[in-house]
Amino acid sequence: MSDKFARLIIGDKEIELPIHTPTAGPDVLDITKLYAQGDVFTYDPGFTSTAACDSTITFIDGEKGELLHRGYPIDQLAEKSHFLEVCYLLLYGELPSATELEDFEARVTNHTMVHEQMHNFFRGFRRDAHPMATLVGVVGAMSAFYHDSTDINDEWQREVAAIRLIAKLPTIAAMAFKYSIGQPFVYPRNDLDYAANFLHMCFSVPAEKYEVDPILARAMDRIFTLHADHEQNASTSTVRLASSSGANPFACIAAGIACLWGPAHGGANQACLEMLKEIGTVDRIPEFIARAKDKNDSYRLMGFGHRVYKNFDPRATVMKQSADEVLELLGVEDNPLLQVAMELEKQALADPYFAEKKLFPNVDFYSGIILEAMGFPTSMFTPIFALARTVGWISQWKEQISDPNLKIGRPRQLYKGETSRDYVDIEKR
Ligand code: SDX
Numbered sequence: 437m438s439d440k441f442a443r444l445i446i447g448d449k450e451i452e453l454p455i456h457t458p459t460a461g462p463d464v465l466d467i468t469k470l471y472a473q474g475d476v477f478t479y480d481p482g483f484t485s486t487a488a489c490d491s492t493i494t495f496i497d498g499e500k501g502e503l504l505h506r507g508y509p510i511d512q513l514a515e516k517s518h519f520l521e522v523c524y525l526l527l528y529g530e531l532p533s534a535t536e537l538e539d540f541e542a543r544v545t546n547h548t549m550v551h552e553q554m555h556n557f558f559r560g561f562r563r564d565a566h567p568m569a570t571l572v573g574v575v576g577a578m579s580a581f582y583h584d585s586t587d588i589n590d591e592w593q594r595e596v597a598a599i600r601l602i603a604k605l606p607t608i609a610a611m612a613f614k615y616s617i618g619q620p621f622v623y624p625r626n627d628l629d630y631a632a633n634f635l636h637m638c639f640s641v642p643a644e645k646y647e648v649d650p651i652l653a654r655a656m657d658r659i660f661t662l663h664a665d666h667e668q669n670a671s672t673s674t675v676r677l678a679s680s681s682g683a684n685p686f687a688c689i690a691a692g693i694a695c696l697w698g699p700a701h702g703g704a705n706q707a708c709l710e711m712l713k714e715i716g717t718v719d720r721i722p723e724f725i726a727r728a729k730d731k732n733d734s735y736r737l738m739g740f741g742h743r744v745y746k747n748f749d750p751r752a753t754v755m756k757q758s759a760d761e762v763l764e765l766l767g768v769e770d771n772p773l774l775q776v777a778m779e780l781e782k783q784a785l786a787d788p789y790f791a792e793k794k795l796f797p798n799v800d801f802y803s804g805i806i807l808e809a810m811g812f813p814t815s816m817f818t819p820i821f822a823l824a825r826t827v828g829w830i831s832q833w834k835e836q837i838s839d840p841n842l843k844i845g846r847p848r849q850l851y852k853g854e855t856s857r858d859y860v861d862i863e864k865r
Pocket of ligand 1: 669699701798799
């Protein structure tokens with residue numbers, strides 16, 4: 437029970453609303469009884485001031501540029517941990533012991549293959565389909581192949597579905613990539629770690645041996661870690677809303693993938709690299725900054741700004757370090773796109789418009805540069821974001837499903853349409 441309250445005066449009514457105190461972040465005004473007591477709704481399009489749930493998984497402090505997963509700062513996890521260990525942390529709440537980690541990694545490794553008939557499912561798509569379109573379709577179709585892990589009321593089936601999704605998303609994303617370039621699918625290999633296996637499934641061909649460079653595998657793993665979870669962002673909120681109706685986990689994750697695709701969200705990494713290519717050279721940067729500042733132009737700098745971070749995105753800082761390492765390894769440290777990106781960041785951060793609106797590079801600003809240097813086409817950037825975010829989506833899904841107070845999400849509205857009126861026969865219109 438709360439011992440803090442807010443008092444709201446509405447007309448001749450005084451309503452007492454409980455205030456909840458979190459372990460971190462701002463206090464929360466509990467309005468669950470507001471409509472019943474005050475006969476009013478709140479109004480918050482885009483949920484800029486709304487806590488839609490309580491959670492113990494990820495905490496973000498937008499002012500401090502802080503991102504914690506179960507309390508552990510993202511920069512420490514990116515440096516000292518690895519993606520599957522972060523998956524364990526997000527799913528179960530604590531860092532695993534060596535034995536727990538070994539068992540978890542074995543369970544994921546042994547679920548990386550997909551049902552062989554899924555290969556036929558891919559063949560129904562056009563070769564030039566965007567891999568995100570394929571991903572949404574194939575992940576949604578997983579409920580047609582894995583009926584034995586769709587009962588959300590069975591804790592064991594929930595666990596199997598979580599492992600299957602984390603294990604199979606890289607395989608499905610790699611298959612979407614291979615299908616789009618007309619190359620044969622490459623089966624997962626149990627002797628490779630999660631990130632190396634994904635690179636192998638994407639870049640190896642039957643005609644020759646492909647050795648995964650351990651530095652690229654480490655950079656890939658770090659990119660997965662930096663994208664793993666991010667509190668109640670648009671796609672996670674989509675997964676939570678879908679799961680509140682009791683939909684099966686595969687359908688919920690497919691809904692999250694669909695939402696992530698938008699350029700304002702996970703599609704920004706593809707849009708950002710396309711923007712850097714459109715800018716092309718450093719001397720054209722002022723032209724694009726001017727467009728982004730022009731009130732009459734809806735143009736925005738992709739990879740800049742964030743709903744929550746208002747100083748810097750801690751993931752962008754780590755991602756930039758990774759970009760430097762990968763480009764140096766690949767001998768492309770003078771990559772023209774990186775030059776444009778660094779000069780764009782410098783000029784934007786020096787511009788009062790961006791400083792006043794607190795627009796800083798976000799996680800998507802540098803990730804595209806690394807992924808392109810690794811050999812991925814821009815169309816694969818968001819599928820990679822989706823496969824990394826799957827653990828966040830499924831962790832938040834599990835947390836919500838196990839909440840005994842779970843009820844279907846059903847927002848209301850501020851109605852501005854016509855009030856009731858009688859039908860008019862067509863001859864009288
Ligand atoms: C992700 O929520 C998450 O956590 C998401 C994410 C995750 O891990 O899940 O972090 C991943 O989605 C990162 C964001 C990737 N998106 C982009 O890089 C696309 C470009 N950024 C914008 O579209 C925008 O910044 C958003 C969508 C990210 C945030 O928008 P908000 O918080 O709704 O802010 P807003 O649109 O109300 O903009 C506030 C002001 C506006 O100016 P005014 O109307 O007040 O005059 O800032 C301006 C905007 O015009 N603005 C920009 C801008 N972003 C905001 N101006 C130029 N370029 C930009 N990128």
